[in-house]
Each structure stands twice: as C-alpha cells, then as structure tokens.
Amino acid sequence: MSSKGSPRKKRPGDEDKLTFKERLAALRNLPAFFRMVWQTSPGLTIANILLRIAQSAMPLSLLYVGKLIIDQVVLLTKDGEHSARLLWELVALEFIIALLSDGLSRVISLMDSLLGDLFANHTSVKIMVHAAALDLDQFEDSEFYDKLERARQQTFGRTVLLSQALSQIQDLITIGFLAAGLILFNPWLIGLLLIAVIPAFLNESRFNDLYYKLQWGQTSDRRELDYIRYIGASDETAKEVKVFDLSNYLIHRFRIISDKFYADKKRLEVRHAIWGTVFAVLGSAGYYGAYIIIILQTINGSLTIGSLAFLAGSFRQLRTTFQGILIRFSSVTQGAMYLQDLFDFFKIKPKMTSPVHPRPFPNPIVQGFTFEDVGFKYVNSEKWAIRHLNFTLHAGEKLALVGENGAGKTTLVKLLSRLYDPVEGRILLDGVDLREYDLAQLRVNVGVIFQDFQRYQMTVAQNIAVGNIDQTYNQPLIEDAARQSLAAPLIEKMPHGYEQMLGRRFNQGIDLSGGEWQKIALARAYMKDAQLLILDEPTSALDARAEYNVFLRFADLTKNKTAVLISHRFSTVRMADRILVLEKGGLAELGSHEELLERKGKYAELFELQASGYK
Numbered sequence: 303m304s305s306k307g308s309p310r311k312k313r314p315g316d317e318d319k320l321t322f323k324e325r326l327a328a329l330r331n332l333p334a335f336f337r338m339v340w341q342t343s344p345g346l347t348i349a350n351i352l353l354r355i356a357q358s359a360m361p362l363s364l365l366y367v368g369k370l371i372i373d374q375v376v377l378l379t380k381d382g383e384h385s386a387r388l389l390w391e392l393v394a395l396e397f398i399i400a401l402l403s404d405g406l407s408r409v410i411s412l413m414d415s416l417l418g419d420l421f422a423n424h425t426s427v428k429i430m431v432h433a434a435a436l437d438l439d440q441f442e443d444s445e446f447y448d449k450l451e452r453a454r455q456q457t458f459g460r461t462v463l464l465s466q467a468l469s470q471i472q473d474l475i476t477i478g479f480l481a482a483g484l485i486l487f488n489p490w491l492i493g494l495l496l497i498a499v500i501p502a503f504l505n506e507s508r509f510n511d512l513y514y515k516l517q518w519g520q521t522s523d524r525r526e527l528d529y530i531r532y533i534g535a536s537d538e539t540a541k542e543v544k545v546f547d548l549s550n551y552l553i554h555r556f557r558i559i560s561d562k563f564y565a566d567k568k569r570l571e572v573r574h575a576i577w578g579t580v581f582a583v584l585g586s587a588g589y590y591g592a593y594i595i596i597i598l599q600t601i602n603g604s605l606t607i608g609s610l611a612f613l614a615g616s617f618r619q620l621r622t623t624f625q626g627i628l629i630r631f632s633s634v635t636q637g638a639m640y641l642q643d644l645f646d647f648f649k650i651k652p653k654m655t656s657p658v659h660p661r662p663f664p665n666p667i668v669q670g671f672t673f674e675d676v677g678f679k680y681v682n683s684e685k686w687a688i689r690h691l692n693f694t695l696h697a698g699e700k701l702a703l704v705g706e707n708g709a710g711k712t713t714l715v716k717l718l719s720r721l722y723d724p725v726e727g728r729i730l731l732d733g734v735d736l737r738e739y740d741l742a743q744l745r746v747n748v749g750v751i752f753q754d755f756q757r758y759q760m761t762v763a764q765n766i767a768v769g770n771i772d773q774t775y776n777q778p779l780i781e782d783a784a785r786q787s788l789a790a791p792l793i794e795k796m797p798h799g800y801e802q803m804l805g806r807r808f809n810q811g812i813d814l815s816g817g818e819w820q821k822i823a824l825a826r827a828y829m830k831d832a833q834l835l836i837l838d839e840p841t842s843a844l845d846a847r848a849e850y851n852v853f854l855r856f857a858d859l860t861k862n863k864t865a866v867l868i869s870h871r872f873s874t875v876r877m878a879d880r881i882l883v884l885e886k887g888g889l890a891e892l893g894s895h896e897e898l899l900e901r902k903g904k905y906a907e908l909f910e911l912q913a914s915g916y917k
C-alpha cells in the first residue's frame with residue numbers, strides 16, 4: 303500500500319514550497335467533492351446555490367440605491383420645490399433590500415450548517431463502509447492508520463470547505479456585479495484594486511501551505527497524543543495505570559508532545575500575524591489612493607456626490623470581497639489538498655476479494671482442507687510466521703494445534719479462515735483453492751473464536767449475537783447458544799439476565815471475570831451453523847474443570863463438524879482425533895495422542911512437562 307506517486311509524500315519535513323500550479327492542481331478534487339455533497343442532498347445543494355446567486359446581487363443593489371438616495375437629497379437641498387416622494391420610495395426600497403439580504407444570509411448559513419452535518423454523517427458512513435471492506439493486514443500498517451486518521455479528520459473539516467467553496471462562487475458573482483458598476487464609471491480603478499489585494503493573497507497562500515505542512519508532519523504524533531489521552535483516562539487501562547503508577551509518565555509524555563505542537567504553531571501564528579498586518583496596510587493604502595482619485599473627480603464636477611459614495615462604497619466592497627476570495631482561494635485549495643487524503647483512503651482497495659464467479663461452497667465438506675507448502679509472513683515482518691506447511695484437515699475431524707508461544711498456531715487459524723492469504727503455496731478446500739470460493743459464504747461456514755476476542759460494551763444478548771449478527775433478535779437461538787457454551791447459569795444469575803449491560807462504560811454495566819467473559823464469547827461459536835469451528839484458546843481463563851467440561855460439550859456438539867482447537871492444556875488436547883505440533887512455523891508432528899506419546903518426540907516432551915507439574 304505504498305503511496306508512490308502521491309505528490310504529498312515528499313512534503314512533511316522538507317521545506318520545498320508548494321507552487322501555485324500545485325495549488326491549482328488540488329482544485330481538481332473539487333468536482334468529486336461536490337459530487338459527494340450532491341449525493342448527500344441534491345435538494346439542499348440546489349437551494350443553497352440559488353439563494354447564494356440571489357444574495358450576490360444585494361451589495362450592488364444596496365450601493366446603487368444609496369447613490370440614488372444621496373443624489374435625491376442633494377437635489378432637494380438645492381431645489382426646495384422638488385418632490386420628496388421619490389426619495390422616500392428609494393429609502394423604502396433600500397430598507398426592503400437590506401431586510402432581504404439579511405434574511406437570505408441567515409437562510410444560507412442555516413442551509414450550510416444542515417448540509418454540512420449531513421455531509422459529515424454521509425462521509426463518516428462511507429469511511430466505515432470502506433474500512434470494513436479492507437484487509438486485516440492493511441490495519442496492521444501504520445501508514446494506513448495515518449491515512450484513516452486524516453480521512454476521518456476530513457469529515458468535519460470538509461463542512462468548512464463546503465461553505466467556503468460555495469461562498470467563493472457567491473463572491474465571484476458579487477464581484478462580477480460590482481466590477482460592472484465600477485468599470486462603467488472608472489475602469490482603471492480596477493487595476494489599483496489588484497495592486498492592493500494581490501500581495502495579501504500571496505502571503506495568505508504561503509501561510510496556508512505552512513499550516514498544512516505542519517499538520518501533515520504531526521499526524522503520527524497526534525495519534526500518539528490521542529492514544530496517551532485514551533490510556534491516561536479509560537476504564538480499560540485504569541487498573542494498570544494505577545499499579546504501575548504510569549500516570550506521571552503519561553502526563554510527561556503528553557506534555558512533551560503537546561508543548562512541541564504549541565511551540566510550532568505559535569511560531570507560525572506570530573509570523574502570520576506580522577506579515578498579515580504589513581499587507582493589510584498596503585491594501586488600505588491602495589484603497590485610499592483610489593478614494594483620493596474619486597474625490598478629485600467629484601471636486602472637478604465630473605462625478606456627482608451620489609456617484610462618489612457609490613464608487614467609494616463599491617471600491618471598498620470590491621476590495622473586501624476580492625481579498626476574501628483570494629484569501630479563501632488558498633484555504634479552499636488547502637482544503638482541496640486535504641481532500642486528497644480522503645480520496646487516497648477511498649482508493650485503497652482490499653486485496654482479498656471474492657472472485658467474480660465464485661464456486662459454490664461445498665455443503666457438506668467432503669474431503670477437508672489441505673495445506674500445500676503454505677508459507678506466510680506478516681506485512682510488517684521479515685520473518686516467516688509459517689513456512690513449508692503440508693497437512694490435511696479431514697472433514698469431520700477434530701484437530702488440536704499444539705506448540706510453544708509464537709509457533710504459528712494463530713497464524714494457521716487466520717489462514718484457514720481467510721483473514722490472510724498465503725504468501726507461498728495454497729490452501730485447498732475439497733481440492734479447490736480457498737480463494738475461489740465466495741468470501742461471504744466462507745465466513746458463514748467458518749466460525750472462529752479468538753483468544754483475544756472482543757469484550758463488547760453491550761448487553762449479554764448482543765455480545766452473543768455478534769456470532770451471527772443477522773440473528774440479533776432471535777432470543778431462543780441466543781439462549782440456546784448460551785446453554786451450549788455453559789454460559790447460561792451465569793447469565794441467569796445476572797440482575798438483568800440477557801439484557802444485562804456488560805462493561806463499565808455505560809449505565810448499570812457490570813464487569814465479568816476473564817473466565818466468565820470467555821463463556822459468553824464462546825456462545826458466539828454456537829450462533830451459526832458453521833461447518834468448520836475454530837476455538838483459538840478462548841478457554842485459557844477457565845479453570846481446568848470448566849475447560850474440560852466446555853471441550854467435552856464442544857466435542858459433543860460438533861460431532862458431524864470439522865473443528866480446530868488450540869489449547870495449552872493437554873487434558874483438553876488429548877480429546878482431539880489428531881494433534882498437530884507446530885514448531886517455528888513448521889509441522890513437527892501429526893498424529894493421535896497415543897501415537898505421539900509413543901513417538902517420544904516434541905509432543906511427548908511437552909506432555910510430560912505439563913504432567914510433571916501436576917504430580
């Protein structure tokens with residue numbers, strides 16, 4: 303998942319400036335952005351644009367009516383006989399335009415905020431949908447996490463971009479109106495205007511780039527900061543933080559990073575403020591230059607006093623609008639560059655997909671699963687976790703995996719359930735590569751409970767139903783699963799039974815012991831009628847008798863099914879039909895308990911070791 307070709311890869315850290323061309327290039331993201339906005343709500347988008355077009359005619363109308371009013375007043379002061387009726391009509395008109403303009407801007411900001419909220423929700427959902435489709439190993443890559451993080455930031459940041467981009471369009475139209483008025487009276491004032499605003503614009507662009515670079519370079523530190531904040535104040539970590547007295551260390555680490563953020567930002571803010579002031583002074587000088595020219599023309603008699611007010615007003619308004627546009631231009635382009643992160647994230651494609659024409663999943667499985675010279679290493683590791691692995695898991699067989707820590711047991715299980723694909727060799731199901739079956743059908747047919755299963759802060763019933771989420775409301779099935787995993791007696795004793803909230807995060811939640819959690823998690827395995835059931839040490843926290851009972855029950859319940867179980871307890875392991883001993887990612891031994899004891903190899907050694915502990 304390298305981001306080769308992405309122009310931003312080189313930026314953080316190095317100081318090469320972002321060229322105007324690069325900034326303009328970022329604008330190419332806007333059409334796609336507006337498509338997303340449009341998909342969020344076509345009605346609100348159209349209404350917003352129409353209202354903004356109406357609003358952009360308001361400043362010129364106000365100024366022009368203002369000019370007419372002043373000219374009428376001057377006329378009345380010179381000639382008392384003149385009727386004042388037109389004057390009052392004009393004043394009434396100006397009042398109506400002012401009210402309309404105010405009303406319009408309120409409705410526009412309401413629409414912006416509604417559209418922004420909808421867009422943020424829509425994008426968050428899109429990100430979740432996309433993240434759910436990605437592969438497990440993509441989540442193990444820190445570069446991926448940075449992308450995900452930046453994409454998440456986009457959802458709220460982009461609502462600002464939305465209203466800015468729309469304001470930009472509105473202001474451009476406003477400028478069109480105002481410039482038309484100005485050109486009619488004095489075309490070369492426009493030139494003076496450009497001189498007054500362009501330096502300020504360049505300055506703002508430069509600082510926007512610097513802010514972007516600063517933020518970009520801080521992404522992974524920011525993740526660390528969030529993580530420290532989380533472990534510093536979370537129900538899940540509070541226990542360890544206290545016994546190891548970690549809080550001072552965490553606070554210290556937090557301070558170091560956040561102080562650095564503050565110092566970097568402050569340096570930039572101060573520079574920005576200084577340069578901003580310098581260019582604002584230049585802009586004002588331009589404005590007053592133009593003002594003097596208009597005043598001189600009025601004294602000459604070539605302009606009326608109304609026109610003086612109109613031109614000065616137009617010029618001032620043009621300058622602010624222009625400056626607004628130019629300053630916003632750089633933040634719009636900056637926003638458009640940030641959008642690239644969002645689109646980059648959407649471009650990450652899962653590698654593990656279903657084939658276009660998948661084979662129907664065998665039901666029942668006839669031969670079983672065959673590992674053919676399977677090798678696998680994790681993306682972030684150089685070491686083979688499994689290599690040259692050959693064996694067959696026969697249909698209907700109960701296979702136990704045994705091996706020391708890090709031998710590759712969990713990795714084997716992940717390959718079997720297609721959370722990963724082999725890097726070398728292949729896994730066959732009934733003689734056909736596992737990759738040729740539909741992934742969703744495979745998930746339905748293979749049930750896995752991992753040693754590090756999730757403890758969801760949800761009700762007991764929901765915690766069990768995650769094993770087959772389509773059956774969330776199938777209470778008899780949930781209760782049946784709980785009986786099979788031997789969790790039922792425990793649940794019946796809880797104050798709210800199956801509706802009991804677990805974990806302490808939410809109201810009235812209770813926490814369970816490790817073994818109690820495991821019994822609940824085990825019930826997930828019985829929620830669906832999977833043909834292959836895998837239990838990866840989910841019973842390690844059960845006492846020896848409870849684990850024995852669980853597996854006795856497991857063997858009974860999986861009579862016609864294929865099952866793989868991992869356990870470090872040999873009293874459990876010996877119940878399996880065959881035992882596969884893994885050593886450093888390779889097959890060391892394979893056979894029944896008796897056969898392996900007879901062979902006096904690794905298994906016998908480990909078995910004796912454990913047995914001697916009980917003597």
Ligand SMILES: Nc1ncnc2c1ncn2[C@@H]1O[C@H](COP(=O)(O)OP(=O)(O)OP(=O)(O)O)[C@@H](O)[C@H]1O
Pocket residue numbers: 442680681682683687705706707708709710711712713714
């Ligand atoms: N996500 C990962 N990224 C990189 N390396 C990993 C990852 N998961 C496991 N490994 C490495 O792969 C090897 C096999 O790990 P695996 O989890 O399969 O062992 P295991 O036999 O299940 O161990 P245990 O009995 O401790 O659960 C180990 O060397 C481990 O360090």
